[in-house]
Amino acid sequence: MSRALPVLTVLGLLLVVWYSASVLMNAQWVYDQAERAGQTVTFAEVIPQTMAQERPLLPPPHQVAAELWKGIAGQKVTSKRSLVYHGFVTLQATMFGFALGIVAGVALAVSIVYSRAMDMSVMPWAIISQTIPVVALAPMIIVLSDRIGIDGKMIPKAIIASYLSFFPVLVSMVKGLRSPDSMQLDLLRTYGATGAQNFWKLRLPASLPYFFAALKVAIAAALVGAIVGELPSGATEGLGARMLVGSQFGRPLDMWAALFAAAILAGLLIVLVGGVERALRRRMGVPA
Amino acid sequence: MTLLIGSVVFWALAWMLNVRLANARFARIRLGQIAVPMLFGLTILVVWEGVVRGLQVPAVILPPPSAIAAKIATSLPILWADVVQTFFKGAVAGYLIGCGAAFVVAILIDRSPFLQRGLLPVGNFVAALPIVGVAPILVMWFGFDWHSKAAVVVIMVFFPVLVNMVAGLAATERMQRDLMATYSASYWQTLLKLRLPAALPFLFNGLKIASTLALIGAIVAEFFGSPIVGMGFRISTEVGRLGLDMVWAEIAVAALAGSAFYGLIVLVEKRMTFWHPSQRG
Numbered sequence: 362m363s364r365a366l367p368v369l370t371v372l373g374l375l376l377v378v379w380y381s382a383s384v385l386m387n388a389q390w391v392y393d394q395a396e397r398a399g400q401t402v403t404f405a406e407v408i409p410q411t412m413a414q415e416r417p418l419l420p421p422p423h424q425v426a427a428e429l430w431k432g433i434a435g436q437k438v439t440s441k442r443s444l445v446y447h448g449f450v451t452l453q454a455t456m457f458g459f460a461l462g463i464v465a466g467v468a469l470a471v472s473i474v475y476s477r478a479m480d481m482s483v484m485p486w487a488i489i490s491q492t493i494p495v496v497a498l499a500p501m502i503i504v505l506s507d508r509i510g511i512d513g514k515m516i517p518k519a520i521i522a523s524y525l526s527f528f529p530v531l532v533s534m535v536k537g538l539r540s541p542d543s544m545q546l547d548l549l550r551t552y553g554a555t556g557a558q559n560f561w562k563l564r565l566p567a568s569l570p571y572f573f574a575a576l577k578v579a580i581a582a583a584l585v586g587a588i589v590g591e592l593p594s595g596a597t598e599g600l601g602a603r604m605l606v607g608s609q610f611g612r613p614l615d616m617w618a619a620l621f622a623a624a625i626l627a628g629l630l631i632v633l634v635g636g637v638e639r640a641l642r643r644r645m646g647v648p649a
Numbered sequence: 650m651t652l653l654i655g656s657v658v659f660w661a662l663a664w665m666l667n668v669r670l671a672n673a674r675f676a677r678i679r680l681g682q683i684a685v686p687m688l689f690g691l692t693i694l695v696v697w698e699g700v701v702r703g704l705q706v707p708a709v710i711l712p713p714p715s716a717i718a719a720k721i722a723t724s725l726p727i728l729w730a731d732v733v734q735t736f737f738k739g740a741v742a743g744y745l746i747g748c749g750a751a752f753v754v755a756i757l758i759d760r761s762p763f764l765q766r767g768l769l770p771v772g773n774f775v776a777a778l779p780i781v782g783v784a785p786i787l788v789m790w791f792g793f794d795w796h797s798k799a800a801v802v803v804i805m806v807f808f809p810v811l812v813n814m815v816a817g818l819a820a821t822e823r824m825q826r827d828l829m830a831t832y833s834a835s836y837w838q839t840l841l842k843l844r845l846p847a848a849l850p851f852l853f854n855g856l857k858i859a860s861t862l863a864l865i866g867a868i869v870a871e872f873f874g875s876p877i878v879g880m881g882f883r884i885s886t887e888v889g890r891l892g893l894d895m896v897w898a899e900i901a902v903a904a905l906a907g908s909a910f911y912g913l914i915v916l917v918e919k920r921m922t923f924w925h926p927s928q929r930g
Contacts, residue, residue, distance in 0.1 A: 367767030375771075418790065478664075478671035481682065482689030492907035494864040496781075496872075497880065497900050500888040508710050581777040588779050589865075592872045601782075608785030608873050620782040627778050 376422060383419040387411035390418070420617055428618040441598075444622045450599040452626065454515050454587040458522025459580055465523060466530025466579075473531075474538040474564075484535075491528050495521060496589050503590070518599075522586035526579035533575035537568025566645065573638040580630045588623060600626070656699025663692040712894040720894040721901060727883070728902050735880040736906045738795035739867035743802025748859060751807045752852070755814035756840070769815060776808040781869045788873040798870040798879075805866040806859035810852070817851025818844055850925050853918040860910050864903065 384407075391410045395402045402410075412421050420428075432444035440446060469487070473480045503517040541563050549559050591601030600623045607615030667688055675681040694714045700706070701713040708716065721728065758764045784801045791797035821844050829839045871881025880899050887895040922928055 364766055364770065367763050367765075368770055369767075371764065371767035371771050476668075478668040478685070481671045481685040482667055485686040486690060489904070489908055492861055492864075492911045493900065493904040494861070494868050494907060496865050496869050497884055497903045500885050501893065501896050501900075504888050504891075504893075505710060577777070581779070585779045585781060589781060589869060592869065604782055604785050605873070608789065611789075613786065613789065616785050620786070623782050624778045628774065631777060 379419075379422055383417065383421040384408055384411045386418040387414055390414065416611060416613055418613070420614055424614065425617045425621060428614045429621050432618050432622065444600075444603070444618060447598060447600050447603050447619070448622055448626055451584070451587050451591070451601065451623070454518035454590065454599070455522055455580070455583045455630070457515065458519035458524075458586060459526050459583040461519060461523035462526030462579055462583060463530055463576070466527040466575075467534055469527075470531050470534030470538060471560075473535055487528065487531055495524050495586065498524070499590050499592070518587050518590035521590040522583040525586040526583040529575040529578040529582065530572070533571040534568055537571030538564045540571065541567045569641070569645070573634065573641075576634045576638075577631050580634055581627055584623070584627050584630065650703060652699045653703030656696045656703065659699070660692055660696050663688055663695075667692075709891045709893055712897060716894050717897040717901060721898045724895065724898065728898065730878050731880045731883050731899065732902060732906060734795060734876070734878045735798065735867050735871065736864065736910075739798030739870070739879075740802055740863040741910075742795070743799035743867065744806055744859065744863040746799065747803035747806035747863075748810050748856060750803070751810035751855075752814055755811050755818060759815065759818045765815060769812065772808050772812045772815070776812055780805050780808075781866060784866070784870040785873045788870060793874045793876055795879075798867045798875075801870040802863045802866040805862045809858045809862065810855040813851045813855030813858075814848060817848030820851060821847045849918075849922045850927070853914065853922065856914050857911065857918075860914055861907060864907050864910070868903070 388407050388411055391402065391407045411417070413424070414420075417424065429444070432442070436443045469479075469483065473484060499517075499521050502520055506517045506520070545563060545567075546559070549563055554562070587599070588601035588604075591599040592605055597606075600619045603619035603622075604616050607613065607619060667685055670681060670685050670688075673681075675684075697711075698713045698715060701711055712720075758768055781801070783804055787800045787804070788797045791800050825843060825847075826839065829843050834842070868881040868884075871879045872885060875882040880903055884896050884899050887893070887899070919928055
């Protein structure tokens, strides 16, 4: 409860800033219109007109909320104009890429922890690979998979999403798998535990907190990857495509609605990962 | 076919050598720590070249590294113009503004615990959002030139740096702050001599995250409209013309610029936070 009041205050402040900014930015258009019509408008007359424009420079929050509501609940879920539909397309690619990223990240982490040669040769390149702006690769991955004959627009998006999400998993899992200290490892040796037992009963459970911390970062990164993957592909479906179409056809409300839909999706996914983490921790007997 | 077999044999030999090197005493000296990953990188390039030439993969699918290197050598002026437009004008300008703003805002809100408690959860949430989505909106506001790219970068880097900096300013211990109080140090003295140095490791963490975000933001923003120069512009047009060697050349340059940027920040971090446990030993 002690956190709710400050957070609400900050959100309220943001709303106030947003409203005043949209008045300021949209006012120019109103003045131009009035000048063209040969009228003069007072500032008090300008304000209501900045609140309900067709193509505002910065739509006020209630306009965005209305557009968002129209996109989510205003039509059938299967409609091409429904944000739920577009969100689902993006979500599919995100989850697919996320799963791929987890598998790749964990597999690499295990091999790095168990092989010194892998550690020394792969780890530096994994770090360098993240300084490559993956979005530079995106258009090429899309063309490439098209040439090779992979059907559908989901695979290239998923590849980009997994490229962005594997790195946090890799780094955290390496840290997590190495987190048992020598005392714990020695104890298992006195039990005569085999390598496999060592892995399943000590290293893997010990790495779980690191794993889930990484998942929260990775799922947000996967969503960014999926959205970026929709931009250069000329895709017609997905939240990224909605933004692109909104930008090309000068429909700012569409862009804002898609942006907020993406933000809501990101928030839901992070909450979901957090929920899975809590459930799993409770099952493992960790006090919450 | 010989090329294909040759590259596989080369890979096997190099990997064996790498395993030997990594487990030998050589791996513990500085030269070894550079040589092993270098050898690995070289192996990938050789296998890539061998497989592409051996299977005769068409250049519109995957050009061999030698062709990419040749393309880089012949189109240096174009590449340099793109780097100046996207990296120096878009990414670096936005990075400096965004990180500077986050730094100042963090110090300002640090004075009010109420704001801090409110802003941290919001900032953490915003830092996880797909902020690249604001790119089309900012391109609409600021036009096609580098100003809109810098604006996207400002927004992308702001929140990670802010969140880290706020955490860093809270990193001093009660005892240390009490000591400063017994010296009757003023707020600014405490800030400059104790809290800012203590916040540096956190700040650099944020700066490193932001450095990779900056380049991503600048390139993505170019997909939504740009003048006829810039890395994102070049990549999307060359992909359309199936000039994949040029695309790979741009990617190589982007990787180089990104790594150099990151490396520079790590160097500065080493100089400025030499006292921190993670930098010693």
